[in-house]
Amino acid sequence: MNNVGHAETARSAPAVVVGIDGPSGTGKSSTSKAVAAKLGLRYLDTGAQYRAITWWMLTNGIDVNDAVAVAEAAGKPEVVSGTDPSAPTITVDGADAAGPIRTQEVTAAVSAVSAVPEVRTRLTELQRAIAAEAPDGIVVEGRDIGTTVLPDADLKIFLTASPEARAARRSGELGGKDATDLAGTQAALIKRDAADSGRKTSPLAKAGDAVEVDTTELTLDQVVECVVTLVEEKRSA
Numbered sequence: 001m002n003n004v005g006h007a008e009t010a011r012s013a014p015a016v017v018v019g020i021d022g023p024s025g026t027g028k029s030s031t032s033k034a035v036a037a038k039l040g041l042r043y044l045d046t047g048a049q050y051r052a053i054t055w056w057m058l059t060n061g062i063d064v065n066d067a068v069a070v071a072e073a074a075g076k077p078e079v080v081s082g083t084d085p086s087a088p089t090i091t092v093d094g095a096d097a098a099g100p101i102r103t104q105e106v107t108a109a110v111s112a113v114s115a116v117p118e119v120r121t122r123l124t125e126l127q128r129a130i131a132a133e134a135p136d137g138i139v140v141e142g143r144d145i146g147t148t149v150l151p152d153a154d155l156k157i158f159l160t161a162s163p164e165a166r167a168a169r170r171s172g173e174l175g176g177k178d179a180t181d182l183a184g185t186q187a188a189l190i191k192r193d194a195a196d197s198g199r200k201t202s203p204l205a206k207a208g209d210a211v212e213v214d215t216t217e218l219t220l221d222q223v224v225e226c227v228v229t230l231v232e233e234k235r236s237a
């Protein structure tokens with residue numbers, strides 16, 4: 001996917017498309033943002049888009065467990081993602097959704113909504129359009145980027161980490177009461193991963209040509225360094 005546009009000749013490196021997949025708590029967002037910022041690329045959080053549609057369903061009285069109702073409504077909300085890695089944004093029908101999409105209510109409902117094929121088709125099209133418009137390239141994070149959304153990505157990374165490390169990281173991010181409820185956080189993560197990996201339409205999966213990076217024993221800086229090196233190797237190949 002090295003789309004070389006006419007402005008390309010003035011740039012030192014060709015556009016590069018990087019897909020970063022993996023389960024929750026592996027450091028996908030922090031890694032993706034930092035890699036994009038370091039390399040001057042755009043950044044897209046596809047999980048935030050699934051959360052945004054889920055938030056819209058909840059606030060518009062759609063039963064998220066009714067796949068037919070979710071499918072019928074899938075085309076209604078307008079989701080807009082800002083792709084600056086230092087200040088990513090997300091709006092739904094013009095309203096800032098960055099806060100509401102991180103609530104427990106949305107987290108508990110997002111796997112059901114994202115299993116509905118009509119929701120996936122809609123967001124996959126949107127994600128491809130955003131990636132195609134990124135002039136210097138983009139880092140796209142999610143669950144099915146390497147397998148479905150951008151199968152021709154220049155580089156595919158699949159991040160993993162032990163369930164304990166993932167729960168500890170997620171608890172730390174949530175803060176407050178949840179910071180002490182490690183076992184509960186771990187159980188919720190495992191449940192969501194099982195739903196995301198088990199669904200029929202583009203489940204969470206490692207692409208055959210993805211590079212797997214186990215982040216359990218690595219610091220964020222080490223993971224970022226590793227991915228940046230892999231991108232630079234691809235660029236110079």
Ligand code: DC
Binds near residue numbers: 024111142144192196
């Ligand atoms: O990355 P996250 O935890 O914010 O993602 C929220 C949910 O969205 C996740 O549980 C599954 C879904 N998702 C998806 O199905 N496909 C993607 N490409 C990204 C996220």
